[in-house]
Amino acid sequence: MTDERENGEDVTTPLLEIRGLSVSYRTRGGTVPAVRGVDLDVLPGQVTAVVGESGSGKSTTAHAVTRLLAANGTIDAGTVRFGRHDLATLSEAELRTVRGARIGLVPQDPTVSLNPVKRIGEQVAEVLRIHGLATRRSAPAEAVAVLDRAGLPDAAVRARQYPHELSGGMRQRALIAIAIAAKPELIIADEPTSALDVTVQRVILDHLQHLTEESGTAILLVTHDLGVAADRAQRLVVMEQGRVVEAGPTRDILADPRHEYTRRLLASAPSLTAARPRTPASAPKANAVPLVEVRHLVKEFRLPRTEDGPQVLRAVDDVSFTLHRGQTLALVGESGSGKSTTARLALRLTDASAGHILFDGTDITTARGARARELRRRAQLIYQNPYASLDPRFSIGEVITEPLRAFKVGDRASRLARARELLDRVALPAATLERRPAELSGGQRQRVAIARALALSPDLVVCDEPVSALDVSVQAQVLDLLAELQADTGVAYLFISHDLAVVRQIAHQVAVMRSGRIVETGPPEDLFTHPRHAYTRELLAAIPGGRAPSPTATVESTTS
Amino acid sequence: MRRYVIKRLAQAVGVLWAAYTVSFLVLDFLPGDPVTAMAGAGMDSGDVDPARLAALRHEYGFDKPILAQYADYLGRAVRGDFGDAVSTGRPVTSTLADALPQTLQLTGAALLLAVLLGGGLAVVATYTSQRWLRQLLLSLPPLGVSVPTFWVGLLLVEVFSFRLHWFPAFGNDGLRGLVLPALTLAIPTGALVAQVLAKSLLTALDQAYVETARAKGAGRWRVHLRHALRNASLPALTVVGLLVGQLIAGSVVVETVFSRDGLGRVTAAAVTVQDIPVVQGVVVFGALIFVATNLLVDLVYPLLDPRIVVASDRRASFV
Numbered sequence: 001m002t003d004e005r006e007n008g009e010d011v012t013t014p015l016l017e018i019r020g021l022s023v024s025y026r027t028r029g030g031t032v033p034a035v036r037g038v039d040l041d042v043l044p045g046q047v048t049a050v051v052g053e054s055g056s057g058k059s060t061t062a063h064a065v066t067r068l069l070a071a072n073g074t075i076d077a078g079t080v081r082f083g084r085h086d087l088a089t090l091s092e093a094e095l096r097t098v099r100g101a102r103i104g105l106v107p108q109d110p111t112v113s114l115n116p117v118k119r120i121g122e123q124v125a126e127v128l129r130i131h132g133l134a135t136r137r138s139a140p141a142e143a144v145a146v147l148d149r150a151g152l153p154d155a156a157v158r159a160r161q162y163p164h165e166l167s168g169g170m171r172q173r174a175l176i177a178i179a180i181a182a183k184p185e186l187i188i189a190d191e192p193t194s195a196l197d198v199t200v201q202r203v204i205l206d207h208l209q210h211l212t213e214e215s216g217t218a219i220l221l222v223t224h225d226l227g228v229a230a231d232r233a234q235r236l237v238v239m240e241q242g243r244v245v246e247a248g249p250t251r252d253i254l255a256d257p258r259h260e261y262t263r264r265l266l267a268s269a270p271s272l273t274a275a276r277p278r279t280p281a282s283a284p285k286a287n288a289v290p291l292v293e294v295r296h297l298v299k300e301f302r303l304p305r306t307e308d309g310p311q312v313l314r315a316v317d318d319v320s321f322t323l324h325r326g327q328t329l330a331l332v333g334e335s336g337s338g339k340s341t342t343a344r345l346a347l348r349l350t351d352a353s354a355g356h357i358l359f360d361g362t363d364i365t366t367a368r369g370a371r372a373r374e375l376r377r378r379a380q381l382i383y384q385n386p387y388a389s390l391d392p393r394f395s396i397g398e399v400i401t402e403p404l405r406a407f408k409v410g411d412r413a414s415r416l417a418r419a420r421e422l423l424d425r426v427a428l429p430a431a432t433l434e435r436r437p438a439e440l441s442g443g444q445r446q447r448v449a450i451a452r453a454l455a456l457s458p459d460l461v462v463c464d465e466p467v468s469a470l471d472v473s474v475q476a477q478v479l480d481l482l483a484e485l486q487a488d489t490g491v492a493y494l495f496i497s498h499d500l501a502v503v504r505q506i507a508h509q510v511a512v513m514r515s516g517r518i519v520e521t522g523p524p525e526d527l528f529t530h531p532r533h534a535y536t537r538e539l540l541a542a543i544p545g546g547r548a549p550s551p552t553a554t555v556e557s558t559t560s
Numbered sequence: 561m562r563r564y565v566i567k568r569l570a571q572a573v574g575v576l577w578a579a580y581t582v583s584f585l586v587l588d589f590l591p592g593d594p595v596t597a598m599a600g601a602g603m604d605s606g607d608v609d610p611a612r613l614a615a616l617r618h619e620y621g622f623d624k625p626i627l628a629q630y631a632d633y634l635g636r637a638v639r640g641d642f643g644d645a646v647s648t649g650r651p652v653t654s655t656l657a658d659a660l661p662q663t664l665q666l667t668g669a670a671l672l673l674a675v676l677l678g679g680g681l682a683v684v685a686t687y688t689s690q691r692w693l694r695q696l697l698l699s700l701p702p703l704g705v706s707v708p709t710f711w712v713g714l715l716l717v718e719v720f721s722f723r724l725h726w727f728p729a730f731g732n733d734g735l736r737g738l739v740l741p742a743l744t745l746a747i748p749t750g751a752l753v754a755q756v757l758a759k760s761l762l763t764a765l766d767q768a769y770v771e772t773a774r775a776k777g778a779g780r781w782r783v784h785l786r787h788a789l790r791n792a793s794l795p796a797l798t799v800v801g802l803l804v805g806q807l808i809a810g811s812v813v814v815e816t817v818f819s820r821d822g823l824g825r826v827t828a829a830a831v832t833v834q835d836i837p838v839v840q841g842v843v844v845f846g847a848l849i850f851v852a853t854n855l856l857v858d859l860v861y862p863l864l865d866p867r868i869v870v871a872s873d874r875r876a877s878f879v
Contacts, residue, residue, distance in 0.1 A: 066775065068771055068774055068775055096777045096778075096779060097777065098777070099774065099775055099776065099777040100775060100776035100777030100778075101777055104775070105771075105772070105775035107768060107771060107772055107775070108768075109768060112767065112768040112769065113768040113769055113771070113772045114769055114772065115769040115772075115773070115787050115791070116769070116791065116865065116866075116867055117790050117791055117864065117865050117866060117867075118787075123772075126773075126776055126778070127776045127777070130776055130777050130778055130782075131777060162866040162867070164866070164867045175772065178772065178776060179775075
C-alpha cells in the first residue's frame with residue numbers, strides 16, 4: 001500500500017531516508033507506541049509534506065529525525081539516514097553538529113518558541129555562534145542580515161527587540177531566520193503556520209518556499225491542513241495512527257487517493273471541499289422582530305498612557321448587524337479585528353462605549369441584574385478551546401446540568417433526564433454522564449460544550465471559533481452537528497471564525513471584519529464568488545488549497 | 561517609573577505603621593509589665609517597694625490609658641525616637657545600631673550561602689541525567705526545610721567544633737566564627753530557594769523555546785544556563801525577597817544557639833523582660849528591611865524579564 005512512490009520519476013538519492021522508524025512514549029499507563037515502522041524519503045530541494053490528524057505520529061516522526069523528542073520518548077527501531085550519518089544512532093555530541101547547522105527546525109507555535117528574556121538578534125546569532133559561523137564581533141551584524149533575509153522588516157530594529165514586542169507573524173519570521181541562519185540542507189517545519197492568521201500564513205509559507213527554492217533547501221513540512229500540503233508539497237505522506245498509509249507525488253494522491261483514510265481526510269478538508277448543504281434559511285417573516293439587532297456599536301479600550309496623553313483603542317467601530325431566529329451570522333476576521341469583542345458585547349459580557357443592542361426587540365445595551373440574567377438564559381456561548389472550557393473536576397453530567405442548576409430548572413431527576421437527552425442529541429452515549437472531561441477527546445468535549453450550551457434551550461448561541469482547536473475530520477462532524485441542531489431547534493448562531501472555509505459551510509450571512517469595522521456583508525455564495533472589498537479578496541486568496549488541483553478534475557494537470 | 565516607586569514607598573509606610581500597631585497591641589496583651597519584670601530580675605528578693613514601682617511606671621508612662629500610650633509612642637517613633645530601653649536605660653536606636661553590624665554580617669553571609677547552595681543544588685539536580693542523583697538531590701530541600709534550626713546548629717557545633725575543632729562553637733570572632741552560624745541559618749533558607757528554583761527550572765525546560773535552543777544545536781549546559789535558568793529565576797527571586805524576613809527571625813535562634821551578639825540576641829533578651837520599646841524598635845526595623853528588600857526585588861524583575869513593565873497604571877487593558 002505504501003509503495004506507490006518512485007514510478008521511475010525520481011532517481012536522485014534522497015537527502016533524508018527514514019526506514020522502519022518506531023518511536024514510543026513511556027507514560028504512567030505503560031509504553032505507548034506513537035510511530036510504528038515509518039518509511040519516508042525527502043529528496044534534495046523538494047518539499048515533502050506529512051499530513052495526518054492529531055495523534056497520527058506526524059509530529060513525532062519529524063522530531064525523531066534530529067532526536068528532539070520529549071524526555072519520555074525513545075526511538076525503538078529504525079534508521080534515519082542523513083548524508084553519511086544514521087541520526088538514530090549518532091552520538092549526542094555529533095548530533096549537535098547536525099542540529100541547527102545542517103537541519104533547521106521551524107517550530108509550531110511562534111508565540112512560545114522564542115526565549116522571552118533574550119533579544120531577537122541574540123537568539124539568531126546564537127546559531128551562528130554555536131556552529132562557529134560567526135565571531136562574537138560579527139554575529140550581531142550577521143544576525144540582522146539573516147533576519148532581513150527571512151523577510152522581517154526593519155531587521156536592525158527588530159534584532160534589538162524582545163519576542164513579546166513582535167507580532168506572531170514577525171516571531172515566526174525570526175524563527176525562520178534561526179532555521180535558515182546556518183544554511184541547512186533540510187528544514188523541518190512542524191505546523192509552521194497553524195498559530196497564525198490566514199493572510200499571514202500565506203505570506204510566511206510563500207517566503208519559506210521562496211527561500212528554499214533559492215538555496216535548494218529541502219523541507220519536511222508537517223501539517224494537519226491538507227490544503228497547505230496540496231499547495232506547497234511535491235510529495236505527500238499520509239499518516240494515521242503511527243503508520244504511513246499512503247505516500248507519493250502530491251498530484252497523484254489528490255487526484256486518486258487509494259487509501260480509505262486519505263479519502264476521508266480529503267472529504268473533510270474544509271478548504272478543498274465545496275459548501276455542504278446548510279439548513280435552508282427560512283426567509284424571516286415580514287416584520288418579524290430580529291432576534292439580535294446591533295446598531296452602531298462602539299467599544300473602546302484604554303491603553304497605557306504615553307507622552308501624548310491618554311490613548312484609546314477602538315476595538316469595535318460602528319458595527320451594525322441583524323440576526324434572525326434560526327439563522328447563522330458569521331463574523332469573520334483576523335486576530336485583533338474585533339470579532340470576539342463584538343460577540344462579548346452582544347452577550348453583555350462587556351459594556352459598550354456607544355451604540356445599541358436589541359435582543360428580541362428589547363434594548364439590552366445597559367441591562368443589569370435580573371434583566372442581564374434573563375439574557376444569560378436565552379443566550380449561551382461555546383468557547384474555542386474545549387480543553388479549557390470544561391471544569392476538569394466536574395463529571396460530564398455535572399457540566400451539562402450546571403446551567404439548569406444555576407437557573408433552578410427542574411429537580412435532580414428531571415435535570416439528569418435532560419442531560420441524557422442532550423447527550424443523545426450530540427451523539428454521545430449516555431454512559432458519558434459519569435465520565436470526566438479528561439477522559440474525552442477534543443471532539444467529544446466540544447460536543448459536551450454544545451450540549452451544555454443547549455441545556456436551557458436558548459434562542460441564541462454564540463460560537464467563538466468552535467472548531468479551530470479540532471482535527472479536520474472532527475471539525476466537519478461538529479459543524480454538521482451544529483447545523484442539524486439548528487434545523488431541529490431553530491436556534492440562531494452568532495459564529496465567530498477566522499476561517500472563511502469553515503464559515504462557508506455553516507453561515508447564512510457573513511460579515512467580514514477588519515480593524516473593528518465590518519467591511520463587507522452578504523450571503524457566503526456572493527462573498528465567495530463576487531467579493532467586493534479588497535480585504536475579502538485577500539482573505540479568500542489566503543485559503544490554502546486554492547492552488548491545488550481539485551480532487552475531481554486533475555487528470556490533465558498531472559501531465560503538465 | 562517614578563510614580564511607581566512613590567506609590568510603593570507610600571505602601572511601605574502603611575506596612576511599617578501596621579507592624580508597629582500590631583506589635584504594640586500584642587505586647588500590651590501580655591500579662592505583667594516591663595517594670596515588674598525588671599524589678600524582679602534586678603533584685604534578689606520579692607519585696608520591691610510598691611511606691612518605687614509606681615514611680616517607675618509613671619516615668620515610662622505605663623500608667624496612662626492604652627490609647628494615650630499608643631499615641632505617645634507612635635508620635636515619637638515617627639520622629640525616629642523609640643525611647644529608652646527599660647532594662648538598660650540606653651536609647652533603643654543606639655542599642656539596635658550597636659547590634660546591627662553583627663546581624664547584617666550573619667544574615668548577609670547566610671543569604672549568600674543560601675542562594676549559592678540552594679541555587680547550585682537546583683541547577684545540578686535538574687541537569688544531571690543520573691536518576692538516582694537527581695532523586696537524592698531533590699529529596700534534600702524538603703529535609704532542610706523540615707529540621708528545626710536550633711537542632712541543625714547544635715549538630716554542626718557538635719561535629720565541626722567539638723569533634724573536628726575546625727570552627728569555634730560560639731562568639732563573634734572573625735570569619736571563622738561566622739561559618740557555622742551562617743550555615744545553620746542558610747540551610748532552611750537555601751532549601752526553600754532550591755525547591756522553588758528546581759521546580760521552575762523543570763517547568764522552563766519543558767517550554768517550547770528550549771526545544772528551539774536544542775534545535776539550534778545548543779548543548780545541554782548552554783540550554784540549561786543560558787535559556788532555562790534566567791527564565792526560572794523569577795520565582796526564586798520572589799522567594800529570596802520573602803526569605804529575608806525569615807533570616808532576621810532566624811537570627812534570634814541562631815544568635816542564641818551560638819552565643820553571638822546581634823539583633824537576634826537583643827530581641828530575645830528584650831522579649832524575656834518585656835522591654836517594650838526595644839521590641840517595638842526591632843519589629844519596625846525588621847519590617848523596614850523586609851519592605852525595602854521586596855521593593856528592590858520588584859525593581860529587579862524588569863531587568864530579568866523584559867516582559868515585566870514596572871507601571872503605575874495597572875489598568876492597562878486587554879485588547
